[in-house]
Amino acid sequence: MDLVVRLAPAKINLTLAVLGIRPDGYHDLHSVMVPLDVADRLSVSPLPPGSVDTLHTTGFDPGPAADNLVLRAFAAARRGAAGPWRAAGRAGDPPALAARLEKRIPVAAGLAGGSSDAAAALDAALVAWDMELDAETRHAIAAELGSDVPFFLAGGPALSEGRGERITPIPWLRDDDERHDRPGVLLVTPAVPLSTPAVFRAWDAGARNMAAGARQASVHLADELRRGMASDALTVRAAILASANDLAPAALAVEPALVPFKRALMRLTGRAIGISGSGPTHWALYASHPEAVVAAQELRAAVADGRLAAPGARPPFIVAARILAPVPRRDQ
Numbered sequence: 001m002d003l004v005v006r007l008a009p010a011k012i013n014l015t016l017a018v019l020g021i022r023p024d025g026y027h028d029l030h031s032v033m034v035p036l037d038v039a040d041r042l043s044v045s046p047l048p049p050g051s052v053d054t055l056h057t058t059g060f061d062p063g064p065a066a067d068n069l070v071l072r073a074f075a076a077a078r079r080g081a082a083g084p085w086r087a088a089g090r091a092g093d094p095p096a097l098a099a100r101l102e103k104r105i106p107v108a109a110g111l112a113g114g115s116s117d118a119a120a121a122l123d124a125a126l127v128a129w130d131m132e133l134d135a136e137t138r139h140a141i142a143a144e145l146g147s148d149v150p151f152f153l154a155g156g157p158a159l160s161e162g163r164g165e166r167i168t169p170i171p172w173l174r175d176d177d178e179r180h181d182r183p184g185v186l187l188v189t190p191a192v193p194l195s196t197p198a199v200f201r202a203w204d205a206g207a208r209n210m211a212a213g214a215r216q217a218s219v220h221l222a223d224e225l226r227r228g229m230a231s232d233a234l235t236v237r238a239a240i241l242a243s244a245n246d247l248a249p250a251a252l253a254v255e256p257a258l259v260p261f262k263r264a265l266m267r268l269t270g271r272a273i274g275i276s277g278s279g280p281t282h283w284a285l286y287a288s289h290p291e292a293v294v295a296a297q298e299l300r301a302a303v304a305d306g307r308l309a310a311p312g313a314r315p316p317f318i319v320a321a322r323i324l325a326p327v328p329r330r331d332q
């Protein structure tokens with residue numbers, strides 16, 4: 001069997017409303033999420049009988065392999081596939097897998113790189129085993145692996161609700177002029193990894209927005225996208241979206257050095273700056289990808305000559321990204 005290769009995209013939350021805490025300690029969310037062309041690369045191949053799953057990573061350090069969601073996804077996929085595997089008359093369990101993961105997405109950054117790796121690993125494992133699982137079983141395995149994992153099964157922009165397990169794909173921008181590079185997204189990730197549980201705990205402890213604007217902005221954006229929104233209309237909304245993250249005050253409470261950093265980004269870019277998920281990745285929207293590329297170059301220069309001081313032991317990760325959206329069909 002050949003190598004199975006998958007790209008595992010990063011995501012940002014254009015909106016993130018925390019609706020409340022649930023009896024299980026998780027939080028009910030309402031969030032419009034979009035996948036980006038910044039992606040980890042996962043390659044998977046089956047190993048001989050008697051082997052165990054292995055994982056080799058390069059790039060950003062994802063921490064201990066044993067905790068890695070790729071290995072957890074393989075184990076969960078194997079449990080889910082064991083019944084159909086035997087029912088098909090195949091001996092033993094689906095074989096062990098060797099994985100290579102090139103981490104190009106910063107870790108603990110609010111970009112859901114680990115969750116995306118898990119979704120890619122689930123898919124790659126099934127292909128490597130020549131197995132299919134119905135959408136419901138895949139979704140159940142994804143939800144068990146983590147709250148952000150089901151989003152990556154959707155393969156495009158989506159509304160995420162509940163704990164993250166209720167995913168509704170949403171149509172992306174009308175693109176009448178066929179310029180699929182719109183809008184551009186500038187990502188800036190300072191090297192201060194943030195723990196998602198710690199940020200939710202800070203929200204629980206009261207680090208919250210007093211105004212309930214995120215929910216309204218999130219519901220409104222989802223409605224507008226469903227009705228067919230033009231790219232320009234999205235960039236006009238950038239300031240509202242940038243402030244529509246209920247976890248932002250909690251992220252800033254956990255890492256106060258982000259407060260002056262965000263201010264500096266606003267000053268240097270002249271843009272509204274949003275925070276993705278539980279942070280610390282900051283984003284800004286541009287009318288086109290080339291404009292985001294120029295902004296990324298300017299910020300890198302500002303880091304190099306000391307005009308932008310960033311928290312963390314390393315310089316921030318700065319990149320221009322595109323939103324991955326299904327290309328609209330012209331005959332519809």
Ligand code: C5P
Nearest residue numbers: 025026027146147148163164196197200
């Ligand atoms: O589901 P996952 O393990 O990725 O979530 C990481 C942590 O984020 C959880 O342990 C929980 O503290 C928090 N979380 C939450 N509500 C959500 C999603 C995540 O409280 N909807």
